Amino acid sequence: MADVAIPRAKPQMSEANAWTQLKHNRNWLGFWFMVPAMAFLIFFLAYPLGLGIWLSFTDARIGRVGQFVGTENYEWLWDDSIFWLSVFNTLLYTFVASALKFAIGLYLALLLNEHMPFKAMLRAMVLIPFIVPTVLSALAFWWIFDSQFSIISWSLKQLGLINQNINFLGDTTWARISVIFANIWRGVPFVAITLLAGLQTVSPSLYEAATLDGATRWQNFRYITYPLLTPIIAVVMTFSVLFTFTDFQLIWAMTRGGPVNATHLMATLSYQRAIIAGQLGEGAAISSAMIPFLLAAIMVSWFGLQRRKWQQGESND
Protein backbone atom coordinates (compact mmCIF):
# COMPACT_ATOMS: atom_id res chain seq x y z
CA MET A 1 0.00 0.00 0.00
CA ALA A 2 2.66 2.46 1.00
CA ASP A 3 4.78 1.75 -2.07
CA VAL A 4 2.12 3.25 -4.32
CA ALA A 5 3.08 6.62 -2.95
CA ILE A 6 6.31 6.85 -4.91
CA PRO A 7 5.60 5.87 -8.48
CA ARG A 8 7.73 8.75 -9.75
CA ALA A 9 10.89 7.94 -7.96
CA LYS A 10 11.63 4.65 -9.66
CA PRO A 11 12.00 5.60 -13.33
CA GLN A 12 14.27 8.50 -12.38
CA MET A 13 16.51 6.37 -10.25
CA SER A 14 19.15 6.00 -12.96
CA GLU A 15 19.77 9.72 -13.36
CA ALA A 16 19.20 10.59 -9.70
CA ASN A 17 21.63 13.14 -8.45
CA ALA A 18 21.84 14.22 -4.86
CA TRP A 19 19.20 16.96 -5.19
CA THR A 20 16.47 14.79 -6.70
CA GLN A 21 17.30 12.20 -4.10
CA LEU A 22 16.55 14.76 -1.40
CA LYS A 23 13.40 15.89 -3.16
CA HIS A 24 11.83 12.56 -3.99
CA ASN A 25 13.22 9.93 -1.68
CA ARG A 26 10.48 9.02 0.73
CA ASN A 27 12.73 8.88 3.75
CA TRP A 28 14.43 12.19 3.02
CA LEU A 29 11.12 13.86 2.30
CA GLY A 30 9.77 12.47 5.54
CA PHE A 31 12.80 13.83 7.33
CA TRP A 32 12.29 17.37 5.96
CA PHE A 33 8.61 17.27 6.87
CA MET A 34 9.45 16.24 10.41
CA VAL A 35 12.08 18.92 10.99
CA PRO A 36 9.90 21.71 12.49
CA ALA A 37 8.00 19.49 14.90
CA MET A 38 11.10 17.56 15.91
CA ALA A 39 13.11 20.73 16.46
CA PHE A 40 10.55 21.96 18.99
CA LEU A 41 10.22 18.62 20.71
CA ILE A 42 13.95 17.99 20.94
CA PHE A 43 15.02 21.46 22.08
CA PHE A 44 12.14 22.19 24.43
CA LEU A 45 10.97 18.77 25.54
CA ALA A 46 13.54 15.98 25.25
CA TYR A 47 16.53 18.12 26.15
CA PRO A 48 14.88 19.72 29.22
CA LEU A 49 13.63 16.30 30.31
CA GLY A 50 17.21 15.03 30.37
CA LEU A 51 18.49 18.28 31.82
CA GLY A 52 15.95 18.01 34.64
CA ILE A 53 17.23 14.60 35.63
CA TRP A 54 20.81 15.89 35.47
CA LEU A 55 19.89 18.93 37.58
CA SER A 56 18.45 16.64 40.23
CA PHE A 57 21.97 15.26 40.75
CA THR A 58 23.54 18.71 41.15
CA ASP A 59 23.38 21.48 43.71
CA ALA A 60 22.32 24.10 41.14
CA ARG A 61 20.71 27.26 42.40
CA ILE A 62 19.20 30.15 40.51
CA GLY A 63 22.06 32.06 38.93
CA ARG A 64 24.68 29.40 39.67
CA VAL A 65 25.63 26.34 37.64
CA GLY A 66 25.57 23.33 39.92
CA GLN A 67 28.24 20.80 40.76
CA PHE A 68 27.54 17.11 40.53
CA VAL A 69 26.65 15.91 44.03
CA GLY A 70 25.44 12.39 43.33
CA THR A 71 22.24 11.35 45.04
CA GLU A 72 22.56 13.94 47.80
CA ASN A 73 19.32 15.70 46.84
CA TYR A 74 17.42 12.44 46.96
CA GLU A 75 18.97 11.45 50.29
CA TRP A 76 18.00 14.83 51.63
CA LEU A 77 14.42 14.38 50.40
CA TRP A 78 14.28 10.87 51.86
CA ASP A 79 14.57 12.40 55.34
CA ASP A 80 12.29 15.34 54.56
CA SER A 81 8.88 14.89 56.17
CA ILE A 82 7.35 17.68 54.05
CA PHE A 83 8.35 15.83 50.89
CA TRP A 84 6.71 12.63 52.11
CA LEU A 85 3.65 14.61 53.11
CA SER A 86 3.47 15.99 49.57
CA VAL A 87 3.78 12.46 48.14
CA PHE A 88 0.94 11.35 50.39
CA ASN A 89 -1.14 14.38 49.42
CA THR A 90 -0.50 13.79 45.73
CA LEU A 91 -1.53 10.14 45.94
CA LEU A 92 -4.61 10.95 48.01
CA TYR A 93 -5.58 13.78 45.68
CA THR A 94 -5.05 11.62 42.58
CA PHE A 95 -6.88 8.54 43.84
CA VAL A 96 -9.88 10.23 45.39
CA ALA A 97 -10.33 12.80 42.63
CA SER A 98 -9.83 10.29 39.79
CA ALA A 99 -12.15 7.70 41.26
CA LEU A 100 -14.92 10.24 41.82
CA LYS A 101 -14.34 11.87 38.44
CA PHE A 102 -14.73 8.47 36.84
CA ALA A 103 -17.87 7.57 38.77
CA ILE A 104 -19.61 10.92 38.28
CA GLY A 105 -18.34 11.29 34.72
CA LEU A 106 -19.63 7.87 33.70
CA TYR A 107 -22.96 8.54 35.40
CA LEU A 108 -23.28 11.91 33.65
CA ALA A 109 -22.36 10.34 30.31
CA LEU A 110 -25.07 7.71 30.75
CA LEU A 111 -27.60 10.41 31.62
CA LEU A 112 -26.63 12.54 28.63
CA ASN A 113 -26.93 9.52 26.36
CA GLU A 114 -30.69 9.31 27.01
CA HIS A 115 -33.21 10.87 24.65
CA MET A 116 -34.45 14.20 25.94
CA PRO A 117 -35.20 17.73 24.79
CA PHE A 118 -32.37 20.31 24.58
CA LYS A 119 -29.83 17.51 24.53
CA ALA A 120 -27.27 19.37 22.41
CA MET A 121 -27.48 22.49 24.53
CA LEU A 122 -27.10 20.53 27.77
CA ARG A 123 -24.05 18.82 26.40
CA ALA A 124 -22.52 22.13 25.41
CA MET A 125 -23.18 23.59 28.86
CA VAL A 126 -21.67 20.62 30.66
CA LEU A 127 -18.34 21.20 28.94
CA ILE A 128 -17.97 24.83 30.03
CA PRO A 129 -15.98 24.11 33.23
CA PHE A 130 -13.41 22.37 31.07
CA ILE A 131 -12.77 25.29 28.72
CA VAL A 132 -12.65 28.10 31.24
CA PRO A 133 -9.02 28.54 32.34
CA THR A 134 -8.44 26.48 35.49
CA VAL A 135 -6.89 29.34 37.42
CA LEU A 136 -9.88 31.58 36.83
CA SER A 137 -12.41 29.02 37.97
CA ALA A 138 -10.12 28.20 40.90
CA LEU A 139 -10.39 31.85 41.90
CA ALA A 140 -14.17 31.54 41.83
CA PHE A 141 -13.84 28.55 44.15
CA TRP A 142 -11.48 30.51 46.36
CA TRP A 143 -14.24 33.07 46.77
CA ILE A 144 -16.92 30.39 47.23
CA PHE A 145 -14.75 28.79 49.92
CA ASP A 146 -13.88 32.08 51.63
CA SER A 147 -13.61 31.77 55.39
CA GLN A 148 -15.94 34.69 56.16
CA PHE A 149 -18.15 35.28 53.15
CA SER A 150 -18.54 31.77 51.83
CA ILE A 151 -21.89 31.30 50.16
CA ILE A 152 -21.89 27.66 51.21
CA SER A 153 -21.45 28.48 54.87
CA TRP A 154 -24.11 31.15 54.59
CA SER A 155 -26.63 28.80 52.95
CA LEU A 156 -25.99 26.05 55.49
CA LYS A 157 -26.43 28.54 58.31
CA GLN A 158 -29.71 29.75 56.83
CA LEU A 159 -30.86 26.13 56.66
CA GLY A 160 -29.86 25.73 60.29
CA LEU A 161 -27.41 22.92 59.63
CA ILE A 162 -24.35 24.63 61.10
CA ASN A 163 -23.84 27.40 63.63
CA GLN A 164 -20.61 28.97 62.49
CA ASN A 165 -18.75 29.39 59.24
CA ILE A 166 -16.77 26.45 57.96
CA ASN A 167 -13.13 27.41 57.56
CA PHE A 168 -12.87 25.73 54.16
CA LEU A 169 -9.34 26.61 53.16
CA GLY A 170 -7.93 27.16 56.65
CA ASP A 171 -8.59 23.74 58.17
CA THR A 172 -6.41 20.88 56.92
CA THR A 173 -9.19 18.37 56.30
CA TRP A 174 -11.58 20.91 54.79
CA ALA A 175 -8.81 22.31 52.61
CA ARG A 176 -8.13 18.88 51.17
CA ILE A 177 -11.82 18.28 50.57
CA SER A 178 -12.19 21.69 48.94
CA VAL A 179 -9.34 21.32 46.46
CA ILE A 180 -10.39 17.76 45.61
CA PHE A 181 -13.92 19.00 45.02
CA ALA A 182 -12.68 21.77 42.73
CA ASN A 183 -10.56 19.26 40.83
CA ILE A 184 -13.49 16.89 40.37
CA TRP A 185 -15.67 19.78 39.27
CA ARG A 186 -13.18 20.63 36.59
CA GLY A 187 -12.44 17.06 35.47
CA VAL A 188 -15.95 15.60 35.27
CA PRO A 189 -16.91 17.31 31.97
CA PHE A 190 -13.86 15.90 30.19
CA VAL A 191 -14.54 12.36 31.39
CA ALA A 192 -18.28 12.64 30.71
CA ILE A 193 -18.01 14.01 27.17
CA THR A 194 -15.30 11.60 26.03
CA LEU A 195 -17.15 8.62 27.51
CA LEU A 196 -20.33 9.90 25.88
CA ALA A 197 -18.55 9.80 22.53
CA GLY A 198 -17.70 6.18 23.30
CA LEU A 199 -21.28 5.40 24.34
CA GLN A 200 -22.63 6.74 21.07
CA THR A 201 -20.68 4.16 19.11
CA VAL A 202 -22.49 1.34 20.94
CA SER A 203 -25.26 0.09 18.68
CA PRO A 204 -28.76 0.51 20.20
CA SER A 205 -29.79 -2.83 18.70
CA LEU A 206 -27.62 -4.57 21.28
CA TYR A 207 -29.72 -3.07 24.06
CA GLU A 208 -32.94 -3.85 22.23
CA ALA A 209 -31.92 -7.47 21.78
CA ALA A 210 -30.86 -7.78 25.40
CA THR A 211 -34.07 -6.14 26.64
CA LEU A 212 -36.14 -8.56 24.57
CA ASP A 213 -34.23 -11.37 26.24
CA GLY A 214 -35.31 -9.95 29.59
CA ALA A 215 -32.15 -8.15 30.68
CA THR A 216 -32.57 -5.49 33.36
CA ARG A 217 -31.07 -2.03 33.06
CA TRP A 218 -28.21 -3.02 35.33
CA GLN A 219 -27.50 -6.10 33.24
CA ASN A 220 -27.57 -3.95 30.10
CA PHE A 221 -24.93 -1.74 31.64
CA ARG A 222 -22.82 -4.49 33.13
CA TYR A 223 -22.72 -6.87 30.16
CA ILE A 224 -23.02 -4.51 27.16
CA THR A 225 -22.03 -0.94 27.98
CA TYR A 226 -19.15 -1.56 30.32
CA PRO A 227 -17.24 -4.16 28.26
CA LEU A 228 -17.60 -2.12 25.07
CA LEU A 229 -16.49 1.01 26.87
CA THR A 230 -13.46 -0.48 28.64
CA PRO A 231 -10.85 0.58 26.05
CA ILE A 232 -11.90 4.22 26.01
CA ILE A 233 -12.21 4.22 29.81
CA ALA A 234 -8.60 3.04 29.99
CA VAL A 235 -7.37 5.92 27.84
CA VAL A 236 -9.51 8.62 29.43
CA MET A 237 -8.61 7.57 32.94
CA THR A 238 -4.92 7.46 32.11
CA PHE A 239 -5.10 11.04 30.95
CA SER A 240 -7.17 12.00 33.94
CA VAL A 241 -4.80 10.34 36.42
CA LEU A 242 -1.78 11.84 34.70
CA PHE A 243 -3.08 15.38 34.75
CA THR A 244 -4.41 15.10 38.28
CA PHE A 245 -1.13 13.73 39.52
CA THR A 246 0.86 16.61 38.02
CA ASP A 247 -1.69 19.28 38.86
CA PHE A 248 -0.28 22.62 39.81
CA GLN A 249 -2.47 25.55 38.92
CA LEU A 250 -5.58 24.66 40.87
CA ILE A 251 -3.65 24.27 44.12
CA TRP A 252 -1.52 27.32 43.49
CA ALA A 253 -4.52 29.54 42.90
CA MET A 254 -6.54 28.21 45.85
CA THR A 255 -4.18 27.39 48.73
CA ARG A 256 -0.53 27.59 47.57
CA GLY A 257 0.04 24.36 49.45
CA GLY A 258 -1.30 25.57 52.79
CA PRO A 259 -2.59 25.24 55.50
CA VAL A 260 0.51 23.66 57.09
CA ASN A 261 1.42 21.97 53.80
CA ALA A 262 -1.79 19.93 53.89
CA THR A 263 -2.49 20.52 50.20
CA HIS A 264 1.09 20.65 48.90
CA LEU A 265 1.39 18.40 45.88
CA MET A 266 4.73 17.31 44.48
CA ALA A 267 4.41 19.85 41.65
CA THR A 268 3.69 22.79 43.97
CA LEU A 269 6.44 21.74 46.35
CA SER A 270 8.96 21.54 43.52
CA TYR A 271 7.92 25.01 42.37
CA GLN A 272 8.30 26.38 45.85
CA ARG A 273 11.72 24.82 46.44
CA ALA A 274 13.10 25.48 42.94
CA ILE A 275 11.78 28.87 41.91
CA ILE A 276 10.80 30.65 45.13
CA ALA A 277 13.58 29.29 47.35
CA GLY A 278 16.01 29.07 44.42
CA GLN A 279 17.15 25.46 45.07
CA LEU A 280 16.92 24.26 41.47
CA GLY A 281 18.61 20.93 42.21
CA GLU A 282 16.26 19.99 44.99
CA GLY A 283 13.20 21.09 43.03
CA ALA A 284 14.36 19.05 40.06
CA ALA A 285 14.76 16.03 42.33
CA ILE A 286 11.15 16.38 43.48
CA SER A 287 9.81 16.63 39.96
CA SER A 288 12.03 13.75 38.80
CA ALA A 289 10.53 11.68 41.60
CA MET A 290 7.20 12.01 39.77
CA ILE A 291 8.53 10.19 36.70
CA PRO A 292 8.17 6.60 38.03
CA PHE A 293 4.51 7.27 38.83
CA LEU A 294 3.94 8.70 35.36
CA LEU A 295 5.60 5.69 33.76
CA ALA A 296 3.27 3.42 35.68
CA ALA A 297 0.28 5.36 34.36
CA ILE A 298 1.63 5.16 30.82
CA MET A 299 2.05 1.40 31.12
CA VAL A 300 -1.62 1.13 32.10
CA SER A 301 -2.53 3.19 29.04
CA TRP A 302 -0.38 0.97 26.83
CA PHE A 303 -2.08 -2.21 27.96
CA GLY A 304 -5.48 -0.54 27.64
CA LEU A 305 -4.70 0.24 24.01
CA GLN A 306 -3.52 -3.27 23.29
CA ARG A 307 -6.78 -4.57 24.57
CA ARG A 308 -8.76 -2.19 22.39
CA LYS A 309 -7.07 -3.45 19.23
CA TRP A 310 -7.57 -7.01 20.25
CA GLN A 311 -11.26 -6.44 21.00
CA GLN A 312 -12.11 -4.67 17.81
CA GLY A 313 -9.98 -6.90 15.62
CA GLU A 314 -8.23 -3.88 14.13
CA SER A 315 -5.03 -4.21 12.21
CA ASN A 316 -2.02 -2.50 13.67
CA ASP A 317 -2.69 0.83 12.03
Add this chain to the structure above:
Amino acid sequence: MTDLPASKIDLKAVISTPARVDNSEGMSYLQSVPRRLVTLYLPLTIIVVVLLFPFYWMALTSVKPDEQLLDLDKFNPFWTWNPTFKHFQKLLFESYYPYWLWNTMYVAICATILSIVASVFAAYAIVRLRYKGANLVGGLIFLAYLVPPSILFIPLATVVYQYGLFDSPLALILTYPTILIPFSTWLLMGYFKTIPFELEECALIDGASRWQILTKIVVPLAIPGLISAFIFCFTLCWNEFIYALTFLQSTSNKTVPVAIVNEFVDGDIYRWGSLMAGALAGSLPLVILYAFFVEHYVSAMTGAVKV
Protein backbone atom coordinates in the same frame (compact mmCIF):
# COMPACT_ATOMS: atom_id res chain seq x y z
CA MET B 1 -38.55 -6.17 -4.27
CA THR B 2 -41.80 -5.61 -6.11
CA ASP B 3 -42.21 -2.03 -4.94
CA LEU B 4 -38.89 -0.82 -6.24
CA PRO B 5 -39.86 2.83 -6.83
CA ALA B 6 -41.11 3.20 -3.29
CA SER B 7 -37.95 1.80 -1.78
CA LYS B 8 -35.93 4.14 -3.99
CA ILE B 9 -37.73 7.17 -2.61
CA ASP B 10 -37.20 5.91 0.91
CA LEU B 11 -33.50 5.55 0.28
CA LYS B 12 -33.31 9.11 -0.97
CA ALA B 13 -35.09 10.40 2.09
CA VAL B 14 -32.72 8.48 4.32
CA ILE B 15 -29.67 9.85 2.57
CA SER B 16 -30.82 13.44 2.46
CA THR B 17 -31.55 13.62 6.18
CA PRO B 18 -28.39 13.94 8.23
CA ALA B 19 -27.47 10.74 10.00
CA ARG B 20 -27.31 12.47 13.39
CA VAL B 21 -30.95 13.57 13.46
CA ASP B 22 -32.79 10.83 15.23
CA ASN B 23 -36.25 11.72 16.42
CA SER B 24 -37.19 8.24 17.47
CA GLU B 25 -37.61 7.71 21.15
CA GLY B 26 -35.50 4.61 21.20
CA MET B 27 -36.32 2.46 24.17
CA SER B 28 -37.28 5.36 26.42
CA TYR B 29 -41.01 4.51 26.09
CA LEU B 30 -40.22 1.62 28.43
CA GLN B 31 -39.89 4.10 31.26
CA SER B 32 -42.78 6.01 32.79
CA VAL B 33 -42.64 9.78 33.12
CA PRO B 34 -42.30 9.90 36.93
CA ARG B 35 -39.55 7.37 36.79
CA ARG B 36 -37.69 9.41 34.19
CA LEU B 37 -38.12 12.48 36.37
CA VAL B 38 -36.36 10.80 39.28
CA THR B 39 -33.72 8.79 37.46
CA LEU B 40 -32.89 11.23 34.69
CA TYR B 41 -33.97 14.83 35.06
CA LEU B 42 -33.39 15.26 38.78
CA PRO B 43 -29.76 14.05 38.88
CA LEU B 44 -29.03 15.82 35.62
CA THR B 45 -30.34 19.10 36.97
CA ILE B 46 -28.30 18.78 40.15
CA ILE B 47 -25.09 18.06 38.26
CA VAL B 48 -25.60 20.85 35.75
CA VAL B 49 -26.43 23.36 38.49
CA VAL B 50 -23.27 22.42 40.42
CA LEU B 51 -21.19 22.62 37.25
CA LEU B 52 -22.48 26.06 36.32
CA PHE B 53 -22.90 27.65 39.75
CA PRO B 54 -19.31 28.97 40.04
CA PHE B 55 -19.79 30.93 36.80
CA TYR B 56 -23.05 32.39 38.01
CA TRP B 57 -21.31 33.32 41.23
CA MET B 58 -18.38 34.82 39.35
CA ALA B 59 -20.67 36.90 37.16
CA LEU B 60 -22.87 37.99 40.05
CA THR B 61 -19.91 38.99 42.21
CA SER B 62 -18.39 41.03 39.41
CA VAL B 63 -21.47 43.27 39.13
CA LYS B 64 -22.38 43.57 42.81
CA PRO B 65 -21.66 46.80 44.67
CA ASP B 66 -19.00 46.35 47.36
CA GLU B 67 -21.28 46.80 50.36
CA GLN B 68 -23.58 44.02 49.16
CA LEU B 69 -20.62 41.67 48.71
CA LEU B 70 -19.65 41.74 52.34
CA ASP B 71 -23.03 42.04 53.99
CA LEU B 72 -24.78 38.74 53.46
CA ASP B 73 -27.51 39.35 56.03
CA LYS B 74 -28.97 42.64 54.85
CA PHE B 75 -29.02 41.71 51.16
CA ASN B 76 -30.00 38.41 49.61
CA PRO B 77 -26.62 37.16 48.32
CA PHE B 78 -28.08 35.24 45.38
CA TRP B 79 -29.25 38.27 43.45
CA THR B 80 -28.62 41.97 43.11
CA TRP B 81 -31.05 44.70 42.08
CA ASN B 82 -28.54 47.45 41.40
CA PRO B 83 -25.70 46.02 39.34
CA THR B 84 -22.61 48.13 38.89
CA PHE B 85 -19.88 48.08 36.29
CA LYS B 86 -17.45 49.76 38.64
CA HIS B 87 -15.28 46.66 38.90
CA PHE B 88 -14.96 46.30 35.14
CA GLN B 89 -14.20 49.97 34.84
CA LYS B 90 -11.44 49.67 37.40
CA LEU B 91 -10.12 46.65 35.56
CA LEU B 92 -10.00 48.31 32.16
CA PHE B 93 -8.83 51.79 33.05
CA GLU B 94 -6.88 51.49 36.29
CA SER B 95 -4.92 48.31 35.78
CA TYR B 96 -2.77 46.58 33.18
CA TYR B 97 -5.65 44.29 32.31
CA PRO B 98 -5.84 45.27 28.60
CA TYR B 99 -2.11 44.55 28.30
CA TRP B 100 -2.54 41.17 29.94
CA LEU B 101 -5.40 40.28 27.60
CA TRP B 102 -3.33 41.36 24.64
CA ASN B 103 -0.30 39.34 25.84
CA THR B 104 -2.39 36.25 26.35
CA MET B 105 -3.96 36.52 22.94
CA TYR B 106 -0.67 37.31 21.20
CA VAL B 107 1.15 34.38 22.79
CA ALA B 108 -1.77 32.00 22.22
CA ILE B 109 -2.19 32.88 18.54
CA CYS B 110 1.53 32.77 17.71
CA ALA B 111 2.14 29.50 19.55
CA THR B 112 -0.95 27.93 18.00
CA ILE B 113 -0.04 28.87 14.44
CA LEU B 114 3.53 27.65 14.89
CA SER B 115 2.33 24.35 16.31
CA ILE B 116 -0.34 23.75 13.69
CA VAL B 117 2.08 24.34 10.82
CA ALA B 118 4.66 22.01 12.35
CA SER B 119 1.97 19.42 13.11
CA VAL B 120 0.51 19.42 9.60
CA PHE B 121 3.90 18.54 8.16
CA ALA B 122 4.66 15.97 10.82
CA ALA B 123 1.25 14.30 10.68
CA TYR B 124 1.30 14.16 6.88
CA ALA B 125 4.76 12.65 6.89
CA ILE B 126 3.85 10.03 9.47
CA VAL B 127 0.54 9.03 7.91
CA ARG B 128 1.23 9.34 4.19
CA LEU B 129 4.96 9.43 3.48
CA ARG B 130 5.44 6.47 5.79
CA TYR B 131 9.18 6.93 5.91
CA LYS B 132 11.32 4.40 7.69
CA GLY B 133 10.47 4.47 11.39
CA ALA B 134 7.25 6.50 10.98
CA ASN B 135 5.38 4.28 13.41
CA LEU B 136 8.09 4.65 16.01
CA VAL B 137 8.05 8.44 15.66
CA GLY B 138 4.25 8.40 15.95
CA GLY B 139 4.57 6.46 19.20
CA LEU B 140 7.20 8.85 20.52
CA ILE B 141 4.97 11.82 19.76
CA PHE B 142 2.19 10.16 21.72
CA LEU B 143 4.60 9.71 24.63
CA ALA B 144 5.58 13.38 24.36
CA TYR B 145 1.89 14.17 24.81
CA LEU B 146 2.05 12.47 28.20
CA VAL B 147 5.01 14.49 29.52
CA PRO B 148 3.44 17.09 31.80
CA PRO B 149 4.68 20.68 32.10
CA SER B 150 5.08 20.24 35.88
CA ILE B 151 8.21 18.16 35.45
CA LEU B 152 9.64 20.33 32.67
CA PHE B 153 9.37 23.83 34.05
CA ILE B 154 12.52 23.78 36.20
CA PRO B 155 14.96 22.69 33.47
CA LEU B 156 13.07 24.81 30.93
CA ALA B 157 13.53 27.83 33.16
CA THR B 158 17.32 27.37 32.98
CA VAL B 159 17.13 26.81 29.21
CA VAL B 160 15.02 29.93 28.74
CA TYR B 161 17.48 31.88 30.85
CA GLN B 162 20.46 30.62 28.85
CA TYR B 163 18.87 31.62 25.56
CA GLY B 164 18.17 35.09 26.96
CA LEU B 165 14.41 34.69 26.59
CA PHE B 166 13.55 35.26 30.23
CA ASP B 167 10.63 37.67 30.76
CA SER B 168 9.85 37.80 27.06
CA PRO B 169 6.67 36.57 25.34
CA LEU B 170 8.96 34.67 22.98
CA ALA B 171 9.79 32.28 25.82
CA LEU B 172 6.15 31.21 25.94
CA ILE B 173 5.69 31.20 22.17
CA LEU B 174 8.58 28.75 21.85
CA THR B 175 7.75 26.51 24.80
CA TYR B 176 3.97 26.17 24.39
CA PRO B 177 4.37 24.17 21.16
CA THR B 178 5.86 21.33 23.21
CA ILE B 179 2.40 20.91 24.71
CA LEU B 180 0.49 21.62 21.50
CA ILE B 181 2.48 19.77 18.81
CA PRO B 182 2.04 16.25 20.23
CA PHE B 183 -1.67 16.82 20.70
CA SER B 184 -2.39 18.39 17.30
CA THR B 185 -0.13 15.98 15.41
CA TRP B 186 -2.02 13.12 16.94
CA LEU B 187 -5.37 14.70 16.09
CA LEU B 188 -4.37 15.53 12.51
CA MET B 189 -2.98 12.05 11.94
CA GLY B 190 -6.48 10.77 12.59
CA TYR B 191 -7.94 13.25 10.12
CA PHE B 192 -5.40 12.60 7.40
CA LYS B 193 -6.05 8.88 7.60
CA THR B 194 -9.68 9.51 6.62
CA ILE B 195 -8.73 11.33 3.39
CA PRO B 196 -8.89 8.80 0.53
CA PHE B 197 -5.49 7.71 -0.62
CA GLU B 198 -6.70 7.58 -4.23
CA LEU B 199 -6.94 11.37 -4.43
CA GLU B 200 -3.23 11.63 -3.79
CA GLU B 201 -2.45 8.86 -6.23
CA CYS B 202 -4.30 10.68 -8.98
CA ALA B 203 -2.44 13.88 -8.21
CA LEU B 204 0.89 12.06 -8.20
CA ILE B 205 0.14 10.54 -11.59
CA ASP B 206 -0.77 13.97 -12.90
CA GLY B 207 2.65 15.14 -11.84
CA ALA B 208 1.91 17.02 -8.63
CA SER B 209 4.75 17.36 -6.16
CA ARG B 210 4.36 16.41 -2.52
CA TRP B 211 4.13 20.08 -1.63
CA GLN B 212 1.28 20.62 -4.11
CA ILE B 213 -0.52 17.55 -2.81
CA LEU B 214 -0.25 18.81 0.73
CA THR B 215 -1.37 22.38 0.07
CA LYS B 216 -3.98 21.75 -2.63
CA ILE B 217 -5.54 18.44 -1.60
CA VAL B 218 -4.81 17.35 1.93
CA VAL B 219 -5.00 20.64 3.80
CA PRO B 220 -8.26 21.85 2.18
CA LEU B 221 -9.88 18.50 2.90
CA ALA B 222 -8.70 18.56 6.51
CA ILE B 223 -10.09 22.03 7.29
CA PRO B 224 -12.53 20.75 9.96
CA GLY B 225 -9.66 18.96 11.64
CA LEU B 226 -7.51 22.06 11.44
CA ILE B 227 -10.24 24.18 13.03
CA SER B 228 -10.60 21.64 15.83
CA ALA B 229 -6.86 21.58 16.40
CA PHE B 230 -6.65 25.35 16.24
CA ILE B 231 -9.31 26.18 18.80
CA PHE B 232 -8.23 23.41 21.14
CA CYS B 233 -4.60 24.57 21.03
CA PHE B 234 -5.73 28.16 21.51
CA THR B 235 -7.67 27.13 24.61
CA LEU B 236 -4.73 25.16 25.98
CA CYS B 237 -2.45 28.19 25.54
CA TRP B 238 -4.90 30.49 27.24
CA ASN B 239 -5.19 28.03 30.08
CA GLU B 240 -1.45 27.44 30.53
CA PHE B 241 -0.19 28.65 33.87
CA ILE B 242 3.05 27.18 35.17
CA TYR B 243 5.32 28.24 32.29
CA ALA B 244 3.88 31.72 32.25
CA LEU B 245 4.29 31.95 36.03
CA THR B 246 7.93 30.82 35.87
CA PHE B 247 9.19 32.57 32.75
CA LEU B 248 7.63 36.02 33.07
CA GLN B 249 8.43 38.62 35.65
CA SER B 250 7.45 42.18 34.81
CA THR B 251 3.84 43.07 35.46
CA SER B 252 3.08 44.37 31.98
CA ASN B 253 4.35 41.19 30.30
CA LYS B 254 2.16 38.73 32.16
CA THR B 255 -0.70 36.68 30.81
CA VAL B 256 -4.20 36.93 32.26
CA PRO B 257 -4.20 33.82 34.51
CA VAL B 258 -0.83 34.62 36.07
CA ALA B 259 -1.49 38.33 36.41
CA ILE B 260 -4.81 37.85 38.16
CA VAL B 261 -3.36 35.43 40.69
CA ASN B 262 -0.30 37.57 41.40
CA GLU B 263 -1.35 41.17 40.97
CA PHE B 264 -4.94 41.27 42.16
CA VAL B 265 -4.53 39.26 45.30
CA ASP B 266 -3.67 41.83 47.91
CA GLY B 267 -4.85 42.49 51.42
CA ASP B 268 -7.83 44.58 50.31
CA ILE B 269 -11.08 43.04 51.51
CA TYR B 270 -12.90 44.80 48.67
CA ARG B 271 -10.80 42.98 46.08
CA TRP B 272 -13.42 40.34 45.33
CA GLY B 273 -15.41 42.39 42.87
CA SER B 274 -12.51 43.24 40.63
CA LEU B 275 -10.97 39.79 41.06
CA MET B 276 -14.14 38.12 39.83
CA ALA B 277 -14.55 40.71 37.07
CA GLY B 278 -11.03 39.86 35.94
CA ALA B 279 -11.72 36.15 36.01
CA LEU B 280 -14.93 36.61 34.06
CA ALA B 281 -13.34 38.86 31.44
CA GLY B 282 -10.52 36.35 31.08
CA SER B 283 -12.93 33.46 30.52
CA LEU B 284 -15.42 35.15 28.20
CA PRO B 285 -13.29 35.14 25.01
CA LEU B 286 -12.88 31.37 25.31
CA VAL B 287 -16.54 30.77 26.11
CA ILE B 288 -17.61 32.83 23.09
CA LEU B 289 -15.17 30.98 20.84
CA TYR B 290 -16.45 27.72 22.25
CA ALA B 291 -20.08 28.68 21.65
CA PHE B 292 -19.38 29.04 17.94
CA PHE B 293 -17.37 25.85 17.57
CA VAL B 294 -18.91 23.37 20.02
CA GLU B 295 -18.82 20.51 17.54
CA HIS B 296 -15.22 21.12 16.55
CA TYR B 297 -14.30 21.39 20.16
CA VAL B 298 -15.89 18.10 21.09
CA SER B 299 -14.34 16.33 18.13
CA ALA B 300 -10.92 17.67 19.12
CA MET B 301 -11.39 16.40 22.63
CA THR B 302 -12.63 12.98 21.69
CA GLY B 303 -10.17 12.74 18.80
CA ALA B 304 -7.33 13.27 21.22
CA VAL B 305 -8.20 10.20 23.25
CA LYS B 306 -9.13 8.05 20.26
CA VAL B 307 -5.93 6.15 19.69
